Amino acid sequence: MDKKSLYDRLGGYDGLAVFVNDLLPRLQGDDQLGRFWQNRGDDGVAREKQLLIDYLCSVTGGPVYYTGRDMKTTHIGMKISDNDWSIFLQHAGATMEALQVPKQECDEVVAFVLTLKNDIVEP
Numbered sequence: 001m002d003k004k005s006l007y008d009r010l011g012g013y014d015g016l017a018v019f020v021n022d023l024l025p026r027l028q029g030d031d032q033l034g035r036f037w038q039n040r041g042d043d044g045v046a047r048e049k050q051l052l053i054d055y056l057c058s059v060t061g062g063p064v065y066y067t068g069r070d071m072k073t074t075h076i077g078m079k080i081s082d083n084d085w086s087i088f089l090q091h092a093g094a095t096m097e098a099l100q101v102p103k104q105e106c107d108e109v110v111a112f113v114l115t116l117k118n119d120i121v122e123p
């Protein structure tokens with residue numbers, strides 16, 4: 001079957017950049033999650049945003065080499081709770097709804113993100 005990569009179906013690099021540009025302000029502006037971005041400089045936030053775009057391009061099958069850290073190393077010690085994780089998923093859902101990402105692609109994104117939970121949420 002000649003199925004296009006998830007990367008292509010999400011609109012390639014530009015589509016994923018739009019996705020991240022919509023999602024990050026939702027996370028940063030959230031009452032509970034905002035604490036993770038408090039007191040961080042603009043350049044650090046911009047760098048992280050670029051790494052998230054690169055990461056998503058790379059894991060969805062795009063022609064991008066991700067140069068950031070793995071998910072466990074990146075998030076360890078942040079004390080991200082189960083409840084933080086649920087709120088994150090709600091924002092990701094809201095972004096996909098706002099961008100009218102089709103159901104099939106939404107399901108694939110969510111399924112992938114769920115595989116990361118054990119690396120990101122503190123036990």
Ligand code: HEM
Pocket residue numbers: 033036037044048051052055067068069070074075080084085088113116120
């Ligand atoms: C509740 C959920 C999450 C929170 C609160 C969170 C928070 C953060 C914060 C504060 C940073 C900056 C770390 C730093 O600059 O040292 C970061 C980096 C990053 N996060 Fe998350 N994150 C979450 C979930 C995710 C998920 C689901 C993904 C992947 C789809 C992800 C991918 C990344 C990437 C790629 C980086 C940059 C890695 C690097 O600096 O090398 N995060 N995250």
